[in-house]
Amino acid sequence: xxxxxxxxxxxxxxxxxxxxxxxxxxxxxxxxxxxxxxxxxxxxxxxxxxxxxxxxxxxxxxxxxxxxxxxxxxxxxxxxxxxxxxxxxxxxxxxxxxxxxxxxxxxxxxxxxxxxxxxxxxxxxxxxxxxxxxxxxxxxxxxxxxxxxxxxxxxxxxxxxxxxxxxxxxxxxxxxxxxxxxxxxxxxxxxxxxxxxxxxxxxxxxxxxxxxxxxxxxxxxxxxxxxxxxxxxxxxxxxxxxxxxxxxxxxxxxxxxxxxxxxxxxxxxxxxxxxxxxxxxxxxxxxxxxxxxxxxxxxxxxxxxxxxxxxxxxxxxx
Numbered sequence: 501x502x503x504x505x506x507x508x509x510x511x512x513x514x515x516x517x518x519x520x521x522x523x524x525x526x527x528x529x530x531x532x533x534x535x536x537x538x539x540x541x542x543x544x545x546x547x548x549x550x551x552x553x554x555x556x557x558x559x560x561x562x563x564x565x566x567x568x569x570x571x572x573x574x575x576x577x578x579x580x581x582x583x584x585x586x587x588x589x590x591x592x593x594x595x596x597x598x599x600x601x602x603x604x605x606x607x608x609x610x611x612x613x614x615x616x617x618x619x620x621x622x623x624x625x626x627x628x629x630x631x632x633x634x635x636x637x638x639x640x641x642x643x644x645x646x647x648x649x650x651x652x653x654x655x656x657x658x659x660x661x662x663x664x665x666x667x668x669x670x671x672x673x674x675x676x677x678x679x680x681x682x683x684x685x686x687x688x689x690x691x692x693x694x695x696x697x698x699x700x701x702x703x704x705x706x707x708x709x710x711x712x713x714x715x716x717x718x719x720x721x722x723x724x725x726x727x728x729x730x731x732x733x734x735x736x737x738x739x740x741x742x743x744x745x746x747x748x749x750x751x752x753x754x755x756x757x758x759x760x761x762x763x764x765x766x767x768x769x770x771x772x773x774x775x776x777x778x779x780x781x782x783x784x785x786x787x788x789x790x791x792x793x794x795x796x797x798x799x800x801x802x803x804x805x806x807x808x809x810x811x812x813x814x815x816x817x818x
Contacts, residue, residue, distance in 0.1 A: 503575075504622060504629055504630060505617075505622045506576075506577075506617075506622070507617075507622060507623040507624075507625075507629065507637075507639030507640075507641075507669070508577070508578040508589060508614075508639060508641040508667075508669065509573075509574070509575065509576065509577060509578055510573040510574075510575070510578075510580065511637070511671045512542070512544070512671060514542070514544070514568060514571070516544050516771075517544055517545060517548075517771060518544070518545055518673050518770045518771040519542075519544040519545075519671075519672070519673060519771045520541060520542065520543050520544065520545075520670075520671065520672065520673070520674075520768035520771050520773070521541055521542055521669070521670070521671035521672075522539050522540065522541025522542070522551075522553075522669060522670060522671075523539065523540055523541065523578065523580070523587060523641065523667060523668070523669040524537060524538075524539050524667065524668045524669060524670075525537065525538045525539070525540075525587060525592065525665070525666075525667050526665060526666045526667070526683070526781070526806065527607060527647045527658075527660060527663055527664075527665045528647070528663055528664045528665070528804060529658055529659060529660060529663055530659060530660060530661055530662045530663055532664070532686075532804055534556065534557045534558065534658070535556070535557045535781050535782075535804060536554070536555070536556045536557070536651070536653070536658060536781075537554070537555045537556075537779075537781060537806070538552060538553070538554055538587065538592065539551075539552065539553035539554075539555075539765070540552045540580055540582045540585070540587045541553075542568065542571050543768060543771055543772060543773045544568075544771050545768075545770055545771030545772035546772055547772060548568050549565050549566060549567065549568055550565075550566040550567070550568055550570050550571035550582045550583075551563060551564060551565055551566065551582070551773065552564040552566070552582050552585060552596075553765055553766065554603070554653070555763045555765060555779055555781060556653075556763070556781065557781040557782045557804070559761045559762055559763035559780070559781075560654075560763060561763035561764050561765060562601055563765075563766055563773075564596065564598075564601065566582050566583050570582060570583045577589070578641055578667075578669075583596065584596065585603070589609065589612055589614075589641050589642055589667060590608070590609050590612075591606065591607050591608040591609050591649070592606070592607050593605075593606045593607075594606070594651060594653075601654065602652070602653065602654050602655070603651070603652075603653050603654075604651070604652050605649060605650050605651035605652055605658075606649050606650075606651075607647055607648065607649035607650075607651065607660055607663075608647070608648050608649055609642070609645045609646070609647055609665055610645060610646040610647075610648065611645055611646050612642040612644075612645040613642060613643040613644050613645060613693070613716060614640075614641065614642055614643070615639075615640040615641070615642075615643055615714065615721075616721055623639050623640065624638055624639060624640045624668075624695075624712050624713070624714065624723075624725070625637060625638055625639070625712055625725070625727075626723075626725055626727045626728070627727055628710075628725075628726070628727055631703070633703065634672060634701070634703060635672055635673050635674050635675075635676065635701065635702055635703075636670055636671070636672040636673070636674060636675055636676060636699075636701075637670065637671050637672050638668070638669070638670055638697060638712055639668060639669045639670075639671075640667075640668045640669075640695065640714065641667035641668060641669060642665065642666065642667040643666065643685070643693045643695075643714065643716040643721075644664065644665070644666060644685045644686075644691070644693040644716065645664075645665045645666075645667075646662065646663065646664065646665070647660040647663030647664060647665040648660050648661050648662070648663065664685060664686060666683060666685055666693060666695075668683070668695065673768070673770055673771060674768055674769050674770055674771075675767040675768055675769075675775065675777075675810075676699040676700050676701060676702075676710075676811070677700050677702075677811050677812075678699065678700045678810060678811025678812050678813050678815060678816060679697060679698065679699035679700065679808065679810055679811065679813070679816075680696075680697070680698045680699075680735075680742055680744065680757075680808070680809055680810075680813050680816065681695075681696070681697045681699075681806070681807070681808040682694075682695070682696055682755065682757050682783070682785055682805055682806060682807045682808070683695040683696075683805065683806045684785050684787075684802035684804065684805035684806070685716075685802075686802070687787070687800035687801060687802045688800060688801050688802065688803070689800045690717065690718070690800055691718070692715060692716060692717045692718075692798065692800065693714075693715075693716040694713070694714070694715045694716070694785075694787055694802075695713050695714055696711070696712075696713030696724060696744075696746075696753070696755065697710075697711070697712045697713060698710070698711050698732060698735075698744065698746070698813075698816050699816070700811070700815060700816060708726070709726075709731075709732055709816050709817075710726050711724055711725055711726045711730045711731075711732070711746055712724070712725050712726070713725070713753075715753075715787070715789060715798060717798060722751065722789065722797075722798075724746060724751075724753055728748055729748035729749060730746045730747065730748045730753075731746065731747065731748070732744065732745070732746055732816055732817050733745045733746060733747045733752075734817075735813065735814065735816055735817045737809065737813050737814055740758050740759060741756075741757045741758040741759040741783070741784075741807070741809070742755070742757050742809055742813065743755065743756050743757075744757070749792065750791065750792055751789060751790065751791055751792070751797075752789070752790045752792075753787070753788070753789050754787075754788040754789075754790075755785065755786070755787060755788075756785070756786040757783060757784070757785050757786075757805070757807050757809075758783060758784040758785075759780050759783050759807055759809065760780040760781070760782035760783040760784070760807070761780060761782065762778035762779055762780035762807075763778065763779060763780075763781075764776060764777070764778055765777050765778070765779050767810075777808065777810050778808070778810075779806060779807070779808045780806065780807045780808075781804070781806050782803070782804060782805075783805045783806065783807035784801065784802070784803050784805065785801065785802045785805035785807065786800075786801045787799075787800060787801075787802075
């Protein structure tokens with residue numbers, strides 16, 4: 501229970517089976533022209549191992565595999581090592597050279613904005629964090645922060661003196677059979693940070709559409725979640741992306757997402773990393789939020805958004 505009150509920390513143990521856990525760490529360079537995402541984690545199944553996935557806005561991806569003995573973590577805060585590579589909510593350090601893949605450098609994360617949390621609502625899933633037997637749990641570590649330092653990956657240099665970052669995580673048995681996930685910070689007209697996930701959630705022999713997300717503006721955090729009464733009112737999948745509208749009694753959120761070039765990543769199935777998926781880090785995302793009276797609270801666009809559309813998402817309308 502103590503760890504559930506602190507979603508950013510490692511929630512599992514290395515003796516589990518049919519289990520995965522990973523953190524998603526995205527960093528945008530100073531001029532916002534490119535970004536890179538790291539996913540360190542563990543896969544505990546038929547082939548237990550630690551891993552680091554790497555994705556860039558140039559849609560170059562890598563899956564780096566390590567012995568499970570190379571994974572180490574802190575119990576009271578997010579800090580994890582995979583081999584000689586270190587990741588935390590305060591920065592990361594890379595030192596990898598193997599099989600034609602080279603990663604070196606260090607980043608420092610300043611001015612983090614952790615997701616608001618208290619005992620009854622410990623993170624983005626709110627009270628659903630405590631519901632047992634969920635297939636996948638989700639957490640937000642830092643809604644936005646500054647990034648400084650430098651990385652060199654396969655000879656390409658990434659500079660961060662005034663970069664921007666974001667961190668979230670997942671843990672459980674498997675990713676959903678279908679989902680839409682998108683995340684952006686900043687937008688063209690503001691430093692806002694946004695994330696929304698809409699997924700088909702199996703639980704106790706049934707299925708429901710689960711919604712989890714937030715919009716962090718200068719003055720507040722808007723939450724979007726199933727437990728707050730949000731439902732999918734419209735969802736249309738196109739060859740180029742998706743249009744989504746969710747709503748509760750107080751707000752209506754409208755998304756228009758155009759999928760950019762994507763790189764291949766690997767998702768978990770019963771703890772084993774074996775499901776192919778794609779993620780774009782240079783998608784276009786338009787977000788509009790209105791209150792119940794139709795007043796526009798937020799209306800902006802990002803051309804550096806992350807976007808995943810996986811499985812038959814049309815079923816998420818049901």
